[in-house]
Amino acid sequence: MIRGVTALLCLVFLAALPARAMDIERVVSAGGIEAWLVQEDEVPVIVMEAAWQGGSATDPKGKSGVANMVSGLLDEGAGDLDSSAFQIRMEEIAARMSFSADKDYFNASLATLANRKDEAFELFSLAITEPRFDEDAVERIRGQIATIVARNRQSPDWIASNNWNKAAFGDHPYARDGDGTPASIAAITRDDLLAYTGKVLAKDNLKIAVVGPISPSELRILLDRTFGNLPDKATLPEIPDVAVNGTGEVQVVIRDFPQSVMIFGVEGVEREDPDFIPAYVMNYILGGGSFSSRLTEEVREKRGLAYSIGSYLYPMDHAAMLLGQVGTKNERVGQTLSLVRAEMARMAEEGVSEEELRDAKTYLTGSYPLRFMSNSSIANQLLGIQLAGYGIGYVDERNGLIEAVTREDVARVAKRLLKPEALLVSIVGKPNLSPEPEGLPETDDMAPPAGGPSGRVH
Numbered sequence: 001m002i003r004g005v006t007a008l009l010c011l012v013f014l015a016a017l018p019a020r021a022m023d024i025e026r027v028v029s030a031g032g033i034e035a036w037l038v039q040e041d042e043v044p045v046i047v048m049e050a051a052w053q054g055g056s057a058t059d060p061k062g063k064s065g066v067a068n069m070v071s072g073l074l075d076e077g078a079g080d081l082d083s084s085a086f087q088i089r090m091e092e093i094a095a096r097m098s099f100s101a102d103k104d105y106f107n108a109s110l111a112t113l114a115n116r117k118d119e120a121f122e123l124f125s126l127a128i129t130e131p132r133f134d135e136d137a138v139e140r141i142r143g144q145i146a147t148i149v150a151r152n153r154q155s156p157d158w159i160a161s162n163n164w165n166k167a168a169f170g171d172h173p174y175a176r177d178g179d180g181t182p183a184s185i186a187a188i189t190r191d192d193l194l195a196y197t198g199k200v201l202a203k204d205n206l207k208i209a210v211v212g213p214i215s216p217s218e219l220r221i222l223l224d225r226t227f228g229n230l231p232d233k234a235t236l237p238e239i240p241d242v243a244v245n246g247t248g249e250v251q252v253v254i255r256d257f258p259q260s261v262m263i264f265g266v267e268g269v270e271r272e273d274p275d276f277i278p279a280y281v282m283n284y285i286l287g288g289g290s291f292s293s294r295l296t297e298e299v300r301e302k303r304g305l306a307y308s309i310g311s312y313l314y315p316m317d318h319a320a321m322l323l324g325q326v327g328t329k330n331e332r333v334g335q336t337l338s339l340v341r342a343e344m345a346r347m348a349e350e351g352v353s354e355e356e357l358r359d360a361k362t363y364l365t366g367s368y369p370l371r372f373m374s375n376s377s378i379a380n381q382l383l384g385i386q387l388a389g390y391g392i393g394y395v396d397e398r399n400g401l402i403e404a405v406t407r408e409d410v411a412r413v414a415k416r417l418l419k420p421e422a423l424l425v426s427i428v429g430k431p432n433l434s435p436e437p438e439g440l441p442e443t444d445d446m447a448p449p450a451g452g453p454s455g456r457v458h
Contacts, residue, residue, distance in 0.1 A: 022372065024382065024392055027216045029223035035208035036382045036392060037219055040375060044114045046212030047375040048124075049383040051105040053317070054200035054236045056178030065180020066188055066196050067101035069138075069145060073193065074099050074108075076137040078126035083137045086123070095120040097127065103174055104317040105387065106200055111376065114213045117222070125226040128201050133190045142185060149179050156261040156428040159253055160325075164263045164426035167251055172242045174319055202234035203227060209382035211375040241318045243267055246422035250337075253428045260333045260429025261325070264340060266422050268313050268320035269413070271388045277401045278409035279322075279417060280313055284360045285352050285410070286343065286418070287311030287324055292359065294347070295324070298339050305332045305339075315388075322417055333431035341420035348418040351411035365399040 025037045035048075056067040075090070075097050077083040090097060093116040100107045108128070112120030152158040162177060169175040180188070206227065210219055244267045269279045280288075287295040287310050299309045311324035328336045352360075372378045372395075385394050427433075 022378070022395060024395065025216055026392055027210075027219050027223070029220040029228075031224040031228050033203060033206070033208070033223040033227050035210050035219060035223055036386065037209075037214070037216060038211045038378055038382070039213070039215060040211055040378075041213040043375055044213060045375055046110075046112050046114055046117050046120075046210065046214050047379045048108075048110045048121075048208065048210045049379040050108045050110075050206060050208045051383055051387060052200050052202070052207075052234070053105060053205040054234060055101045055104045055106055056176070057103045057173035057239055057318075058196075058200065058237055059173070059176065059178075059180075060192070062184060063188055063192055064176045064178065064184045065145065065149075066192050067106055067200075068179050069141060069185070069188055070131075070193050070196050071099040071101045071106065072141040072145065073133055073137060074127040074131050074197075076141065077132035077134050078123075079130045079132075081126070082132065082134060086127075089119075089123060093119045093123075095123060097124055099127075101178060103178060117214065117218075121222050121226045125229070128197070128227075129229045131193075131197060133193045135190075138190060138193070142188070145179060146182060146185050149177075149182060149185060152179065156255060156257055156327075157325075159255070160261045160263045160426045160428045163251055163253060163428075164265065164323075164424065167249060167426060168244045168265065168321070168424055169242055169319065170245070172319075173239055174242060174316070198231070199235040202231040204232060205234040205236070206230075207383060207386040209379045209386065211379040211382070239318050244319065244321055245424055246419070248421050248423055250425040250433065251427065252431060252433075253426075254430060255428050257330075257429045259327055259329050260427050260431040261327050262333060262337065262425060262427045262431075263323065263325050264337070264423050264425045265321050265323040266417060266419055266424065268315060268322040269417065270320045271315045271390075273320075275409075275413045275416065276313075276315070278405045278413045281357070281360050281364065281402060281405045282347070282352070282410045282413050282417075283311055283313050283322065284364060285356050286347055288313075289360065289363065292363070294343050295340065298343055299326065299328075299336055303335075303339075305329075305336050309336075309340075330430045331432045333427060333429070334433040334435045337425065337433070338435040341423060344418040344420045344423070347414045348420075349415075351407055351414060354407060357405070357407055357410065361402055361405070364402050368399055 022038050026034065027037045028034045059066045075086060077086050081089060094113055095116065096111040098109045110120060110124045166175045244265065246267060269276050285294060287293045290296060295309045295311060299305045306326045306328040309326040311322065314321040314323050326336060371381050
């Protein structure tokens with residue numbers, strides 16, 4: 001028999017309403033706390049996703065990793081419950097709670113059976129308002145993070161990404177490793193953890209999405225009970241906007257690997273920019289569309305240089321990037337990079353065909369409802385829409401915005417963004433950077449897939 005949290009997780013991911021059938025309601029509590037709600041009564045699980053502005057970029061200098069450590073500790077004891085008692089209580093009510101930190105936001109997730117919602121939301125409230133940060137829990141989580149950080153420093157993907165960020169952003173907070181460094185992790189104190197929660201976890205920088213069998217009136221009460229004791233205003237350091245270093249630098253970290261990992265990128269476009277949606281469509285055709293993209297066609301299909309290659313828009317609160325990643329054999333790195341630059345230049349000069357644009361629109365609009373297939377995925381999308389600064393009607397408007405993109409829009413954005421001479425490149429391996437004559441190597445030259453971050457909402 002499936003019990004407890006296992007049963008809850010099975011229910012969380014059951015199919016819910018498709019995007020076109022959703023009724024999204026803006027709910028405001030008596031205390032002024034706002035959430036977006038989709039009341040979905042088919043699955044007896046309530047999912048809440050929340051985020052506070054103020055992620056790892058707000059970590060004090062020399063103390064990178066504070067936000068990340070807090071995220072590992074909030075469910076390790078709160079109020080009068082130590083770590084063990086807190087975890088046992090969550091298991092007893094079959095609740096699932098998790099926290100994480102990215103550069104811009106501190107994120108929280110709660111999933112609970114509808115008939116245990118009061119107890120689950122009370123536990124969540126304890127976690128965010130009365131975290132204990134007991135010494136034994138702090139040292140245990142510190143050790144786990146230190147192990148992860150040490151392992152990361154042996155990963156070519158991590159090394160390439162970390163070096164790219166440092167080259168792109170210099171001394172800006174975005175250049176720091178959000179997980180922390182061995183030295184900074186060791187230096188973090190309990191006072192640092194308390195200072196972070198006291199400054200960041202507030203009401204005015206909070207966004208919330210809730211999906212499940214709960215009425216607006218019930219949610220209003222829970223919002224005040226859960227978040228009402230937080231400070232009214234966050235105290236966040238000012239983080240300046242920053243542009244990507246566009247000098248066209250190629251950085252190489254020599255490692256004795258049989259293949260190289262390469263991350264490449266240029267200045268992107270912010271979400272509020274009118275060119276964001278055209279840029280999203282453009283990038284799908286360039287490298288975001290997997291096997292239907294130009295980069296995959298040129299690098300993988302025609303020449304067998306890599307198993308996968310991709311590009312993605314990566315807008316943040318204070319910077320915007322268009323990034324790509326590929327893994328290929330060392331001797332093929334120069335040819336692969338040459339092809340990437342050539343495809344960027346070709347799209348910037350020629351734009352895209354009517355067929356490419358039509359196919360991109362068909363996929364991007366047709367696949368959108370698949371992002372709303374469970375209570376969990378719906379809550380995630382609704383939170384992302386809020387963090388992106390879009391209105392509550394965006395779900396209904398989004399496909400129309402995609403359909404409205406013209407070839408002229410794509411050509412304009414391609415000319416604006418795709419500048420191969422500005423491409424910042426970070427490579428880890430023993431690469432041969434000389435372009436080679438075109439050939440068709442055997443398929444065993446293909447490298448394993450390369451991964452990379454993606455934005456919350458497209």
